[in-house]
Amino acid sequence: MQTMTEQGPQPVEPAAALLAAVRGYLDHLTVERGLAENTLTSYRRDLRRYLEFLAQRGVGELAGVGAEDVAAFLRVLREGSTGHPPLGVNSAGRTVVAVRGLHRFALREGITGGDPAREVRPPTPPRRLPKAISLHDVETLLAAVSGEEDPRALRDRALLELLYGTGARISEAVGLDVDDIDRLRADSGAEGVRVVRFRGKGGKERLVPVGRFAREALDAYLVRARPALAASGRGTPALLLNARGGRLTRQGAWAVLRSAAERAGLNDVSPHTLRHSFATHLLDGGADVRVVQELLGHASVTTTQVYTLVTVDRLREVYAAAHPRAAALD
Missing domain, CATH: 1.10.443.10 (Intergrase catalytic core)
Known part of the structure; x- marks a missing residue:
């Protein structure tokens, strides 16, 4: 399977099943979780990038996603891809949180039979020492x-x-x-x-x-x-x-x-x-x-x-x- 790299192919439009699953998840976050609009906007953008990545790998539904797909997506976030510069630790971590939430939702709703993102952890941010003055x-x-x-x-x-x-x-x-x-x-x-x-x-x-x-x-x-x-x-x-x-x-x-x-x-x-x-x-x-x-x-x-x-x-x-x-x- 091919991955998106600096010289890789252009993004492919995600399949309807993937788009529908994300819409259901975002509706859940809006109605049942009451997330702020700014957070929803970030999740929508992050998940759109995830769907494009899956489409590029030939995955047309969440049930076809494997743990290796999610892990590869995390690598792409940190390394960059066509049309997307590399993300910092915090931004990549937020995106992984959105992806993990999507797969948990899909499992709970019976869309999938497993959670391929369960073992994928967000990148660990570097420890920042507190700033003190003399x-x-x-x-x-x-x-x-x-x-x-x-x-x-x-x-x-x-x-x-x-x-x-x-x-x-x-x-x-x-x-x-x-x-x-x-x-x-x-x-x-x-x-x-x-x-x-x-x-x-x-x-x-x-x-x-x-x-x-x-x-x-x-x-x-x-x-x-x-x-x-x-x-x-x-x-x-x-x-x-x-x-x-x-x-x-x-x-x-x-x-x-x-x-x-x-x-x-x-x-x-x-x-x-x-x-x-x-x-x-x-x-x-x-x-x-x-x-x-x-x-x-x-x-x-x-x-x-x-x-x-x-x-x-x-x-x-x-x-x-x-x-x-x-x-x-x-």
Whole structure:
């Protein structure tokens, strides 16, 4: 059987049986699964390419598709074909997900007697290490927000100190209410320690201690800035307020960080950069990975362990630069 390559034949119109099966699957996704229109558009495009590939191989119905056909299609996605440049890992993975879903649907509906795509896995994306900035850059970023009597400057400093001091997601920070800032009870053994209650993914709550710098920035904001900002609104329990007295939005918080980063001369700084820096600096300081997991609100320690790779890379850099016999690493 022939495959589609750079010099291969032009796409062949898929058989009516293949087109009908895909229409049924897309209708299922629309009516029963309620997928968004953008997702449906992507699935429609991906499956059209799959049908053209099958037609090129002489396959006219889903019952005639074998596991080798699906595996060959994945190779073509990554290598490219006539009229189609190679796809990246994420795009190829999305296409394979669409193909797997089509074959599961066909099996469930009795169109086929088996699922040839069951054993075909999407390509694994390369592991991307979190981006963190140095402590010096964090301090430069925080120092870029000034204005002791400006309510918005005090708010901005409180926001940035909170993001770095607790490792909060930006959605968690702007979702805080004033009552989410509290002190531990006297019987906890840590009387007077300030903590913040975050609501993470899936509504899961966690308590995170607030360090001195973030605590001082929050106190300054609550005493000298929030009342002035709240006066222009209708009253809200939100901790961080915008200029109209309403809750600061994610977009508003992102604009605060972007403006501070520009003034500090830092590039590619995002709210997640501060979260990554929080975790990386804790591990650099000797914190246990499971403690960092709890502070970040990760469901699995596996997610947190990616930060240990960052610190190991940093250790290698320091070792290579400082040890007289470090050439053995090369």
